[in-house]
Amino acid sequence: xxxxxxxxxxxxxxxxxxxxxxxxxxxxxxxxxxxxxxxxxxxxxxxxxxxxxxxxxxxxxxxxxxxxxxxxxxxxxxxxxxxxxxxxxxxxxxxxxxxxxxxxxxxxxxxxxxxxxxxxxxxxxxxxxxxxxxxxxxxxxxxxxxxxxxxxxxxxxxxxxxxxxxxxxxxxxxxxxxxxxxxxxxxxxxxxxxxxxxxxxxxxxxxxxxxxxxxxxxxxxxxxxxxxxxxxxxxxxxxxxxxxxxxxxxxxxxxxxxxxxxxxxxxxxxxxxxxxxxxxxxxxxxxxxxxxxxxxxxxxxxxxxxxxxxxxxxxxxxxxxxxxxxxxxxxxxxxxxxxxxxxxxxxxxxxxxxxxxxxxxxxxxxxxxxxxxxxxxxxxxxxxxxxxxxxxxxxxxxxxxxxxxxxxxxxxxxxxxxxxxxxxxxxxxxxxxxxxxxxxxxxxxxxxxxxxxxxxxxxxxxxxxxxxxxxxxxxxxxx
Amino acid sequence: xxxxxxxxxxxxxxxxxxxxxxxxxxxxxxxxxxxxxxxxxxxxxxxxxxxxxxxxxxxxxxxxxxxxxxxxxxxxxxxxxxxxxxxxxxxxxxxxxxx
Numbered sequence: 001x002x003x004x005x006x007x008x009x010x011x012x013x014x015x016x017x018x019x020x021x022x023x024x025x026x027x028x029x030x031x032x033x034x035x036x037x038x039x040x041x042x043x044x045x046x047x048x049x050x051x052x053x054x055x056x057x058x059x060x061x062x063x064x065x066x067x068x069x070x071x072x073x074x075x076x077x078x079x080x081x082x083x084x085x086x087x088x089x090x091x092x093x094x095x096x097x098x099x100x101x102x103x104x105x106x107x108x109x110x111x112x113x114x115x116x117x118x119x120x121x122x123x124x125x126x127x128x129x130x131x132x133x134x135x136x137x138x139x140x141x142x143x144x145x146x147x148x149x150x151x152x153x154x155x156x157x158x159x160x161x162x163x164x165x166x167x168x169x170x171x172x173x174x175x176x177x178x179x180x181x182x183x184x185x186x187x188x189x190x191x192x193x194x195x196x197x198x199x200x201x202x203x204x205x206x207x208x209x210x211x212x213x214x215x216x217x218x219x220x221x222x223x224x225x226x227x228x229x230x231x232x233x234x235x236x237x238x239x240x241x242x243x244x245x246x247x248x249x250x251x252x253x254x255x256x257x258x259x260x261x262x263x264x265x266x267x268x269x270x271x272x273x274x275x276x277x278x279x280x281x282x283x284x285x286x287x288x289x290x291x292x293x294x295x296x297x298x299x300x301x302x303x304x305x306x307x308x309x310x311x312x313x314x315x316x317x318x319x320x321x322x323x324x325x326x327x328x329x330x331x332x333x334x335x336x337x338x339x340x341x342x343x344x345x346x347x348x349x350x351x352x353x354x355x356x357x358x359x360x361x362x363x364x365x366x367x368x369x370x371x372x373x374x375x376x377x378x379x380x381x382x383x384x385x386x387x388x389x390x391x392x393x394x395x396x397x398x399x400x401x402x403x404x405x406x407x408x409x410x411x412x413x414x415x416x417x418x419x420x421x422x423x424x425x426x427x428x429x430x431x432x433x434x435x436x437x438x439x440x441x442x443x444x445x446x447x448x449x450x451x452x453x454x455x456x457x458x459x460x461x462x463x464x465x466x467x468x469x470x471x472x473x474x475x476x477x478x479x
Numbered sequence: 480x481x482x483x484x485x486x487x488x489x490x491x492x493x494x495x496x497x498x499x500x501x502x503x504x505x506x507x508x509x510x511x512x513x514x515x516x517x518x519x520x521x522x523x524x525x526x527x528x529x530x531x532x533x534x535x536x537x538x539x540x541x542x543x544x545x546x547x548x549x550x551x552x553x554x555x556x557x558x559x560x561x562x563x564x565x566x567x568x569x570x571x572x573x574x575x576x577x578x
Contacts, residue, residue, distance in 0.1 A: 100561075101561055102560070102561065104553050104557040104558070104560065104561075105553070197534040198534070211532065211533050211534065237545040240543040240544075241533075241543075302523075304519070305519060305520055305522075305523060307516070308516055308517040308518075308519050308520050309520065311513060311517065312517060312520075319494060323495070326495070327563065327572075328562065328563075328570050328572060329559075329561065329562050329570065330561055330562075331561050331562075331563060332563060333563035333564065337573060338573060339573055340572055340573050340575050341495075342497075342573075343572065343573055344495040345495050345496060345497035346497055348494075348495055348496050348497070349496055349497040349498065349499070349502075352496075357496060357498070357502070357506070358506065358509055358510070360494050360496060361487070361490055361491065361494060361496070361506055361510060362510060362513060362514075364490050364493050364494040365482070365486075365490045365510065365514075368490060368493060375517065377530055378520050378521075378525060379520065380530035380531050380532055381525035381528040381529070381530050381531070382520055382523060382525060382528075383530075383531045384528050384529055384530065384531035385523070385525070385528060387531060387534075419509050419512070419513065420509075420512040420513050420515075420516055423513065423516075424516070435534070436534030461534075
């Protein structure tokens, strides 16, 4: 059985609907049936939402029947990472603590997708509270990589990447705090976009590390991912950190023309890299050269300090954000408690998984009396240096191209007992989040073993257009 | 060692986590590994570097304030619907003050 979404794109779904080749309801029904049948292979969906999906699809069909525009995402089957709240639809954050949590409101990104005619099929599995690089930290079981079922899909948005690769959704929403969109996109062989910090409202995104959290899209192609961003980007008064900057027409930039564009190659991103990953990335750079890009060396000298900086700042913020799960408001409370203090402590010990506890502990430690200056303040200063590295590099080049992950998808269980090694594998992705610049992963071929490799493209604040232009031109030239 | 079991217990207390004994030993080991890597930051002289708390884009501070007007909010029933224990529209918790 092949997916009803195989060979389709956002543009071709629109064309098919307008030409009455199929209805949105038919596509939604077939996609739901396919997702239900295929999901046991990967565990990528935690919840399917047939009622919500069919209602949205019928509304699209009604619009078309009335001669109205079905919306930019009319009839497009979408999955949403389960850290993004959906009104009336269980949102677990991959945590036992929230196994029965039913949010009373929708995230702004969800509202915008549905207003544009998008059909939300269900909620995608993820690492607990978006903490992890392998999707093995979900309380509801790991996700398997559809490309190689004995391997991880990456994390923390592993389910959002897997559904697109498995074609149980056409596109999806994920979140990225230290690489949680780009790394799974690279592991699963699809496109994943981390927009500029503030580009997309985080209202309704369960907070992990507020100065680093982003919502962003996954798609099989750059064009689909760009169409998704077009809909969800822009100022939202419900998120004070969302940016006022106008949203340009991203599709207009996808003309394949990258002639004369200056690309920087940071040597710091090629140290400690698996040789096949490096080869694939350099082959992609050669393709871009042939298209007329000018490639030069860039210096990002503070890169070796990025993981340490990230794991101080992210865990410090997480320790504060996760304090709210105390047994009072959010569904789960430990059974045998007699005092308020016991209730907090037992609920949290029983509810949080190992990785969340580790990060709460590290974050509490670096913020505690006597350590604040040595850790948290120090990390904020180094974050500034890392951001300045990028600002200097972008004086010389239009974009930076680099690998996404030091190695392709690893086997389930291979790294889970070595948290430090797992953290260090985030080296090439945490930098973009620390600086708040847009960055994405675009597929750039397979290893000899058939595992996907991703090319990372990073650009200046709010210059998603250049990033999409390069990714799209590369995609067209390499296919 | 960067961190002792005694410090781990103190931090768990601050974080409202009731770690079990077997968790304390493993947590000490894991945090020690991470903190040893974090030591790398001491190679850098950051004397005159401004700390960066947020990604800022020169937005006017007041630009992020919305208009103060009345609009619908969650109902009381919606707000407490996910709580494990409620009574009369309030959250119910173990007794804090003895009568």
